[in-house]
Amino acid sequence: MKTVIETNKLHKIFGKGELAVHALNDVSIQIKEGEFTALVGPSGSGKTTLLNLIGGLDQANEGTITLNSCDINTLKKKEMTEFRQKNIGFVFQAYNLIPVLSAYENAEFIMLLQGISEKIRKKRIYKLLKAVGLEGKENNKPGELSGGQQQRVAVVRALAAKPAYILADEPTANLDSKSTNDLLDLMYQLNQEEHMTFVFATHDQRVIDRAKRVIYLEDGKIIKDEIR
Amino acid sequence: MKKQFLILAWRNIWRNKRRALLTISSIVVSLFFVLFMRQMQYWTYDFNIKNTVSGSIGYLQITDTSYVDEKILDNSIVTAEVPVGTIESIKGVTGVHPRIQSGALVSTGVKSKFAAVLGIQPSSDIELLKLSHKVRKGTLLEENDTGVLISEKMADYYKVSVGDSLIFMGQGYQGYTAAGIYSVKGILYFPAGDMSNSVLMSLREAQRFFVAPERITNYLINIKNSKDLNAIHTQIEEQLTGTSFIARTWEEVLPGLKQGFEIDANSGLLISGILYMIVGFGIFGTIVMLYNERRFEFGVLSAIGLQNKDLLFITLSELSILTLIGVFIGNLLSFPLLYYLNRNPIKLGGEAANAMLEQGFEPYMGTGLFVDVFAMNSLSVLLIAALTSGYMIVKIVHLNALEAMKQ
Numbered sequence: 001m002k003t004v005i006e007t008n009k010l011h012k013i014f015g016k017g018e019l020a021v022h023a024l025n026d027v028s029i030q031i032k033e034g035e036f037t038a039l040v041g042p043s044g045s046g047k048t049t050l051l052n053l054i055g056g057l058d059q060a061n062e063g064t065i066t067l068n069s070c071d072i073n074t075l076k077k078k079e080m081t082e083f084r085q086k087n088i089g090f091v092f093q094a095y096n097l098i099p100v101l102s103a104y105e106n107a108e109f110i111m112l113l114q115g116i117s118e119k120i121r122k123k124r125i126y127k128l129l130k131a132v133g134l135e136g137k138e139n140n141k142p143g144e145l146s147g148g149q150q151q152r153v154a155v156v157r158a159l160a161a162k163p164a165y166i167l168a169d170e171p172t173a174n175l176d177s178k179s180t181n182d183l184l185d186l187m188y189q190l191n192q193e194e195h196m197t198f199v200f201a202t203h204d205q206r207v208i209d210r211a212k213r214v215i216y217l218e219d220g221k222i223i224k225d226e227i228r
Numbered sequence: 229m230k231k232q233f234l235i236l237a238w239r240n241i242w243r244n245k246r247r248a249l250l251t252i253s254s255i256v257v258s259l260f261f262v263l264f265m266r267q268m269q270y271w272t273y274d275f276n277i278k279n280t281v282s283g284s285i286g287y288l289q290i291t292d293t294s295y296v297d298e299k300i301l302d303n304s305i306v307t308a309e310v311p312v313g314t315i316e317s318i319k320g321v322t323g324v325h326p327r328i329q330s331g332a333l334v335s336t337g338v339k340s341k342f343a344a345v346l347g348i349q350p351s352s353d354i355e356l357l358k359l360s361h362k363v364r365k366g367t368l369l370e371e372n373d374t375g376v377l378i379s380e381k382m383a384d385y386y387k388v389s390v391g392d393s394l395i396f397m398g399q400g401y402q403g404y405t406a407a408g409i410y411s412v413k414g415i416l417y418f419p420a421g422d423m424s425n426s427v428l429m430s431l432r433e434a435q436r437f438f439v440a441p442e443r444i445t446n447y448l449i450n451i452k453n454s455k456d457l458n459a460i461h462t463q464i465e466e467q468l469t470g471t472s473f474i475a476r477t478w479e480e481v482l483p484g485l486k487q488g489f490e491i492d493a494n495s496g497l498l499i500s501g502i503l504y505m506i507v508g509f510g511i512f513g514t515i516v517m518l519y520n521e522r523r524f525e526f527g528v529l530s531a532i533g534l535q536n537k538d539l540l541f542i543t544l545s546e547l548s549i550l551t552l553i554g555v556f557i558g559n560l561l562s563f564p565l566l567y568y569l570n571r572n573p574i575k576l577g578g579e580a581a582n583a584m585l586e587q588g589f590e591p592y593m594g595t596g597l598f599v600d601v602f603a604m605n606s607l608s609v610l611l612i613a614a615l616t617s618g619y620m621i622v623k624i625v626h627l628n629a630l631e632a633m634k635q
Contacts, residue, residue, distance in 0.1 A: 057531055057630040078535060081629075085533020092633075096528040100239035112232055113533055157532070 003066075004165050004197050005031035005054050010063035012049050012220070023049040024060070025220040031165070031213075034195040036188065038202055038211035046220040047201040048169060054199065055088055055167045056080050068164040085113055089158030091168035095150040097142040097157070103129065103149075104138040107156040114161055121160075128156040132186050148179025155186060165197035172204045184210050233538060237545035244521075247514060248550060254510030255554025255609055256561065258503040262605050263562040264595065269496045271570065271596035273489045277454060279590055281478045281485070283357040284423060286325065286448025287457055288464060289481050290315075293474045295445060301330055301401045304443040311467050315449065318463050320456045325352055325448040328434040332398030332406060334427060336386045343382065344426040345396070347434025347444070356450070359416060359428075366390035366414030369430050375413030377428040383415045390415060396427075401440035408437050449475075500605070504612055512616040515547065519623050526624065527632025540624045544617055551613040555606045569595040 012024035024046045031037055039047040052058040053065055056072050065072050068087050075083055084090075089110075097106045104125055111121045129135060132152040142150050151171060158166050168187075172180040188210055190196045200207050208214055216224035241248050281287065290310060295303040312324050328347030333340055350369040354360065359368055364380055376394065383389065392412050400406035410429070418424045435441050451460050457477055464475040479486040519526075526539055573594030576584065581591035 052630055055531070081530060081533055081535050084531065090528075090532055092528065096525070098236070098525070098529070100236065100243055110532055112229060113538075115229070 001032040001034060003030050004033050004068050005029070005199070006066040007050075007054065007060075008064045008066075010050070010053060010060045010065065012046070012053065012058070013061050023220050024053070027063070027217075027220070027222055029215060029222065029225070031197065031199060033164075033197055034191065036191045036198050036210070036212040038200045038208050038214045039217060040202065040208055040214055041217035043203075044219075045217040047217050049220075050217065051167055051169055051199065051201040055090065056084050085110060086161070087164040089161070089163035089166040091151070091154050091158050091166060091171045093170040093173045095142070095147070095154045095174075097150055097153055099142050102139045102141055103134060103145065103153045103156075106142070106153055107160050110157060110161040116161070124160055125156065128159055129153075131189075132156055133182070146179070148175050148182060151175060151179070151183055152186065155183065155190075159190060159194075159196065165199060168198065168200045168202075170202055170204070171200065172202070172207055177206075180204070180206055229538075230541070233542050234545055237542050237549060240542070240546050241550060247517065251510055251514045251550050252554045252557065255507055255551060256558045258507045259555060259558030259605060259609055260562045262500045262503050263558065263602065264566065265496055265499060266601050266605060267562075267566050267595040267598060268569075268593065269493060270598050270601055271573075271594045272592075273493075274454070274596060275573070275592060275594060276485075276590060277478070279358070281482075282450050283353075285478045285481050286446075287451045287454065287478050288449040288461055288475050289478075290447040290449065290464070290468070290473055290475050291445065293472050296474060296476070299329070299445070301328075301399070301438055301440055301443070301445065304328070304401065304440060304445045305473065307442055307444055309471070310447060310473060312447070314467050315447075315464055318460055320451050320453060320460050321449060322452050323352060323356070323448075323450045325349060325356065325450070326431060326444040327446050327448055328431060328438060328440070328443075329445045330398065330434075330438060332396045332427075332437075334382075334386075335395050335397070336388060336393070339386055341382075341385065341425075343378075345398070345429060345434060345437070346426050347429050347431040347438075349431050362416040362418060364415045364417050366412065368414055369428065371430060372432050373413065373430045374410070374433055376410040377414045377416055378412055379424045379426060380415055380417045381424045382427070383412070388412055394427075396437065398438075400438040401443060404439035406438045500608075504608060507609055508612045508616055511547065511551065511613050512619065514550070515616055515620050518543070518546070519620055523632050526627055527629045527634075530627055530629035531633065536624055536627055539627070540621060543620055543624060547613055547617055547620070551610060555609050558609075559602055559606060566595040566597055569593070570597050 006029070008028050010024050010027040011022070014021045014023055027046070027050060039050055041047050049058070053060055054067065056067065067083070070083065072080065072083065098109065101109065107125045107129065108121050111124070129138060132155060134149060134152055134156070137145060137149065142153070145153065172183060175183060184207060187198055191198055200211065202208065212228050214226045214228070215222055216226070292303050292305045307326055315321060316324050326349060330345050331342055332345050334343045335341070348357070350371055350373065354368050359377070369375065369377060378394070386394065388394065390412055393409050394412060396406070396408050396410060398406040418426070429437065431444070435443060449464070451457060461475060461477055468475055529539055530536065573592045576591040576593055584591045
C-alpha cells in the first residue's frame with residue numbers, strides 16, 4: 001500500500017524561552033492508504049497538533065512531513081491551500097458547514113473549487129448523500145439539520161472531491177450515541193468500500209474501538225502504536 | 229466559479245438582515261441629504277449665474293485693457309472697432325450686448341445720492357434683464373427713449389413716482405460735464421443688491437448724457453452653455469489679438485461672486501464630509517462585525533482549500549453589493565424631490581430672502597439635476613466603501629486558517 005502520510009522526527013514548540021511548550025517531540029509516523037487510524041491521548045498530548053501538521057495547517061519547527069508524496073515544507077502558502085483542497089478532506093468537531101448553503105451546496109463546494117463539472121458533481125454528491133442517509137435533505141440548510149446530519153454533510157463535503165485522506169478532529173464530540181455510531185458506520189463503510197484513509201484525533205472510546213490502528217501520544221511523544 | 233462566489237456573497241449579506249438594512253439605510257440617508265444639499269447649492273449658483281451674471285455682467289465681457297484697472301469713461305471703446313459680427317458667429321454665443329456703465333449724482337429737491345447709470349439696448353436688454361417681470365409702475369424703455377427707469381428703493385428714497393423728474397450730474401467722456409433732467413418712466417423691483425441702486429437709460433441716451441457718442445464701456449457676451457465658457461473665451465481672445473481689447477470671464481470680472489460660490493461650496497463640502505463620515509463608520513462597523521463574526525468560518529474555508537483571494541472576492545462582493553444597493557436607493561429616493569424642486573423652485577420670504585438678497589443672490593430655493601453631482605457623490609460613497617474595505621483586505625490577506633479557527 002502507498003504511504004500517504006509520513007512524518008520524520010517532527011518537533012513542534014509553542015512559545016519561547018521558559019514558557020516554551022514542546023507539543024511534539026521527535027514524532028515519526030507512516031500512514032498508508034486505506035488505514036483507519038486514531039490518534040489518542042489526553043488533552044495536551046499533541047494529537048491535535050499532529051493532526052494540524054499533517055493537515056498542512058501548521059508548520060513544524062523541525063522534521064519533515066511528506067503528504068501524498070509531496071514534501072509540504074517546500075510549499076508556499078497559496079500552494080499549501082491548493083494542496084489541502086486537492087488532497088485532504090477535513091471533518092471538524094463543530095461541523096463547520098457554511099450556513100447559507102444547502103446540504104448539497106456545502107458538499108459541492110470543494111468540487112466547485114476544483115472545477116469539476118456539474119454532471120460529475122451531481123452524480124457523486126447525490127450518491128454520497130444517499131449513502132449517508134440524507135436523501136431528500138439536499139436542499140436543507142445546516143440550521144434545518146440535526147447535529148448528526150450536519151456532521152454527515154461535513155463528511156460528504158470532505159469525501160466528495162476524493163481526497164487522498166481524511167482528517168477528523170474529534171468528529172463525534174458533539175454527537176449523541178446513535179449519531180456517533182451512524183457516523184462511524186459510515187466512515188468505516190467508506191474506508192472498506194472506497195479504501196479511503198481516515199485519521200482521527202479523538203478521546204472517544206467508541207472511535208478508538210473501531211480504529212484499525214491506534215497511535216497513543218503523551219507529552220508530545222508517541223508512546224504506543226497499535227495495529228489491530 | 230465567480231458566479232457561485234457571488235451567489236454566496238448575496239446570501240451572506242442577508243445572514244444578518246438587520247445589520248444589512250442598517251448599513252444600507254446609513255448610506256441611503258446620508259446620500260439623500262448630500263445629494264439634496266449639493267444639488268441645491270449648484271442649482272443656486274447656476275440660477276444666479278443665469279439670472280444675475282448673464283444680465284448684469286455677462287458670461288464674458290469685452291472692454292479696453294485699461295478699463296480693467298480704471299473703470300472710467302475715458303477708457304471706453306468705440307463700438308465699430310470691436311469685431312462684433314465675428315464674435316456673434318462663434319458657436320455657443322447667444323448675444324453680444326453693448327453697455328455703458330458709469331455713475332452720476334442723482335437728485336431731486338434736497339435729496340441727492342450717487343447712483344450707477346446703466347446704458348442698455350432696450351430691444352435686447354429688456355428681455356435679458358427680465359425687466360418685464362420687474363415693473364412695479366410705469367412702462368419700460370423704448371429704443372431711443374429719453375426717460376429713465378429707477379429701482380423701487382430709489383423711488384422710495386427720492387419720494388418720486390412715474391412722470392416725476394430727476395436731475396443727473398456727473399463726469400462725461402474726456403472731462404465733459406454730464407448733466408441732464410430725466411423723467412421717471414418706470415419703477416422696477418430688483419431683488420438683488422447692486423441693481424437696486426441703478427438707473428437704466430437707453431444706450432443712445434446714455435451716450436448723449438455722457439457725451440460719448442458711438443462709445444461704450446463694455447460688451448456683454450452671453451453663451452448658451454456655461455460649460456463652454458473657457459472654449460468660447462479662447463476663441464474670442466483669438467479674435468481680439470493685436471487690439472487693445474480684452475475679454476474676461478464673469479469669474480474674472482466679479483471674483484467676489486465666484487469666491488462666494490466657492491466658500492458656499494466648501495461649506496457644503498464640509499457637511500458632505502461629515503455625512504460621509506457617518507457612511508464610513510457605518511460601513512466600517514459592518515466590516516469589523518462581519519469579519520469578527522465569521523473569522524472562524526473564514527478559517528474553515530481556508531482550511532478546506534479556499535484561497536484567500538477568493539475569500540476576499542466573496543467578502544468584498546458582499547460589501548460592494550451592500551454599498552451599490554445603498555447608492556442606488558439613495559439616488560432613486562432623492563430624484564423625485566430633486567426633480568420637483570427643479571421644476572418648481574420655491575420663492576423665499578422673510579429673513580432668509582433678505583439674507584440671500586444681501587449676498588446678491590435671488591431669493592429662490594430649487595435643486596439641480598446635475599448628472600455630475602449624482603455621479604461624484606455616488607462615487608464618493610463607493611470610494612469610502614473601498615477605503616474602509618482596507619481593514620477586511622489586510623485581515624484576509626494575512627488570514628491564517630489555524631489561528632482563525634482557534635479564535
